[in-house]
Each structure stands twice: as structure tokens, then as C-alpha cells.
Amino acid sequence: MNGALLIAVGGLTAVGLYLVTGRSLSRIVLGYSLLGHATVVALIAAGGPAGRPPIAGQAEPEAMANPLPQALTLTAIVISFGLTLFLLALARRQRTITGDDLVEDDLEDRRIAGPDSLPGEQEDQAAT
């Protein structure tokens, strides 16, 4: 197992998770892309050592890299690309409706929780 790849997976995941937990959708989009990269690197690392391109006739089968994780990776890249675009579209829609791209609280939850239980609410509104 390649140590540098593992450190890369760890680092990308940590930064990605930190960004995804934010309130602003543009940060979440960035975080999600980093998480996507982390999974791609993890899949490649799971495939074993690097080798020759896995194309029939170009190298001996023993010298080739494992082609299966590469196929999985391609699928994963396409999916995460499409979903990043969808997230961006959602962020844009949110911006046209509310003027910012922050993830809002559930209004019904707030209503049931009652006004007393939300100490942070005034500060939130003052900040926005």
C-alpha cells in the first residue's frame, strides 16, 4: 500500500468534511468535490501497485495495473461531476430566491421548538 496516497486520502477527506459542514452552499460544493477526489484516490489505492496500461497486447498481464478499480473510478468521477453541477444549480436557485446561498433551518421545527429554545436566532438574523 502506498503511504503517500493514504495521506492524500486522509487530507482530502478531512478538508472536505470540514467544508461540507458549513452553511454556505458554495463551501459545500467545494467540500463535496474534495471528498469526491478522496474516494477516487482511495479506489485507485485499493487497486494495488501501479503498472503498465491494462490494454491487451501492449504489455504482459503480470505487468499491467489492475483495470477494475479504474473502471469503478471512471463511473464515480462521472457521477460526482454531474452532482456537483446539480448542487451549483441548486445554489443559484437559492440565491435568486433568498439573495444568499446559506442552508436555512426548518421553519416547522422552529415553530414546534418554540421561541424560547432558540437562543442563537437573534444573532443569526443580525448577522444576515
Place this chain on the structure above:
Amino acid sequence: MTELISIAIVAPLVAAACSLALRSRPFLRDLAVLAGLGSAALASHIMLVAVARDGTHTVAVGGWAPELGIVLVADLFAALILPVALTIIFVVEIFAIGQRRTVWAANPQLSGPLLCVLTSGVSLAFLTGDLFTLFVAFELILVSSYVLLTHQGNRDQVRSGMTYVVMNLLASTLFLLGVAFVYSATNTVNMALLAERIPQLDTGVRLGIGAWFLVVFGTKAAVFPLFSWLPDSYPTAPTTITAVFAGLLTKVGIYSMIRFHNLTAMDDLGPLMLMVAATTMVVGVLGALAQSDVKRILSFHVISQIGYMLMGLSLFTVAGVAGSILFLIHHMPVKAVLFLVGGLIENHEGSSSLDRSGGLAGRQPLVAVMFAVPALSLAGIPPFSGFVAKLAVISAAIDRGGTIVVVVAALVAGGLTLLSMSKIWNEVFWGRPTEGPRPSPAPARGQRTMHTATAIAVAGTLMVALFAGTLLDLSTEAAESLRNPATYIEAVRP
């Protein structure tokens, strides 16, 4: 048999393409969607008969060996759940056609094709025999659900859609990382090979993989403490969409958990999962009691009921897993019907809020009956299907022993479910009719279609109760082959 498996997955995709091409011709467009969903549902019913008679059937896509290519496996478990799921989607689409002329309808140009893509994903998720294709099936379901949830683009939908999308994207990322871990530990993603290789791994690695996928599937299934996205997002979508989501999506998560954790013999995780199940049941139903909107109450019940299915699974006995499977079969139609009735309430009362409706039983007795039957079933009152399913799960727990806390939690949650169902009944169907303007309900023809679709679905839930004996026998047989994966492995690698 190979054809049946292909039809269940491909026919809805073809229908999606056709109905997109025909989007300016409403009649042909709806016909294409119904034909696609109907043929998939029909194929799944024939598949159940064939599998019950001849045993597991496998298709190696493209003729590749199971180590390299994709295999589709129609075993009894998949063949039992698939017809229920596909029939529900078909009936909901009929309801949607009736609902088209009301303000609560989804945009048919988009929702028809997307529902077809979602159906194809559901078929693929049930039939797939490898972990990575399961991921692709989840993505197929989720991507169409993201658009279905947000396509009307109003403020509420975008707000709740964001929580839903971000939460599920995170779960998908964890799923993919899990696939990488599994691959590096075992060199395969094929479920049959995993069933051979994972039990031989070190205890630490094995339990790590099990716990990781517990989190992944648990997020999809909305178990405690990973459920908060569900009651937030489901109520904002159009009724028909919510009915499909509530009936199917969380159940795909539970289905994957039942398959993965049994095939790979994760019995050591049982005690942890039992505690999660008990908390899910109680927290879900307490959440429901605090709500004052029909759709939100029902959304919290989705969570609470997931607890029962998890409870049966976490016993890791044949009887427990069989109980879970029977609960799945009971729960999917009941939950979908309740949301359809929620749509009817919206149609007649102008809102699904408890404060703004009342006295509906006098004006629409049929709607009242169609609510009462699945509501009593959900609470587990005999002779309805919920009673049989709960009895199977709880008696399996008592038989195994050492599960008194979970059994008590299940009984308490059952009682509280009845309480919150009677709350809906009191506020919406009894009580004083509310003053104020009501929006004009759907035209008579649309209303007839909606009522007929709901009535068919109610009849379906009664059929589950009627054939509970047969279904329990089949569930037990399916559970036996899950608990003892030798037959599954042999079917995939002859």
C-alpha cells in the same frame, strides 16, 4: 427468466426516453410511463412465481466471469420485495394522473420520466449481485429523487432539498470509500465472493467494514441518529413523490442492510444494532407526536417503523430476518397509501395541516375509510397486516432472549403510533369543519382516478394481511438462504 430480469430494469428506462420525446402530447406521454412501469411490475410478479418454483436465477451481464463483470441475482428475497415495490410505483402513477389538474400536482413533463428512472434504479438495487452496482443503483435513485424533490423550485423545496441533497451526497461518498475499503481487503466487490471472503478477515477489519456500511445504509434508511434529513424534506414534495419516497427509498437502505450484513455474517454487530433499532422506534414516534401536519406526522412514522425492520435484522436469527422481510412487505404499501390519503386530504381541505381541517368524515366517508384501514395497520391492530408483521418481529425477539428492552420499546412505539394516528383522525376526520375559503378540488374525473388508485392500494394492504401465512413462509425461506449463503454463492458461481 433472463428476459424478466432485463425487463424490470430496462423497460422503465425506455419508457423514460419515450415520455420525454412525447412530452408535448399528454395522453401518449402518460401512456408511455404507465406502459413502462406496468411491464416492469408484471415482469416482477412473473419473476416471483418463477423463483419460488425454480430457485435463484443469475444473469452475468455481458457474459463476464462473476469476479470481473456485473451479475444480477434474482433470489427469493429480491423476488419477494420487487413486485411490491414496482406495483406501488405503478398505482402511485395512476394517482398522479388524477392529480394533474390540482395545484398540488407535480410537473408531469418531468415527474413521469424521472419516476421511470427511479423505478429502474429500484429494480437494479434489488437485483444486483455486486456492491459497486448497488452504489450505481443508489445514485440512479438519488439523482432522480433530487430533481423530483426540487423541480418546482419554490422556497420550501429548495431549502429542504439542500439538506436532503447534501446529506445523501455525503452518504454516497462514504459508500464509495467503503467500496474502496472492501476492495482492498478482499479484492472483489461481488456479493457472493464477499460472502466467502469477509468472514475470513481479521475481526477488526471485518467489524470495521460492517460498522461502516451500517452508517452508509443507516443514513439512507434514516435510522437514529442519522434521520434528521427525512422529516425535513419529505413533506415539501408533491404527494405522489412523497408516497414513492416514503414507500420505497428508506426501504432500499434497509433491504441492502439485510442483504449485506447477513451475507457477510456481521452477527457481532447485533447488540449495537438492537440499541439503534430501539432508539429509532421511540424517537421516531415521539417526533410524530409533536407534529401538527399530516405529512410531517407520517414522515416521522417512516423513521419509527424503520426501527422494527432493523430490530428483526439485528437479531440475526432466521425468524428475526423473516420478520424483517415480512415487515418490509407490509410497510411499503401501507406507508404509500397513507401519503396518498394525505394527498386526498390536501385536495379536499386545501391543506394537510391539522389546524386547518376538520369534519372530513362527514363529507368524504370513503376517504375516512381509506385512511382508517392503513392507519390501524400501521399501529399494528389485528386483523391488519401490521399486526402480523409486528407479531413476527416481536416473537422472534422473545424467542432469541435477552432483548427485553427492545421488545418493550417496540410495544411502547406501537401504542404511541396508535395515539398519533387517532390525533390525525380527531383533527381531520372528526371535529368542526373549518371556516374560510377552500381552493376548488380536482374535477370529478380526476377525483375518481385518485380515489380509485387509493382504493386499489388499500385493497393491496388487505391482501398482504390475507396472504400473511404464505408470505411468512416465503420470507422464512428467503431468510434461511440469507443466513446460510451457500445456496447464494452456488447460484452465482456454478
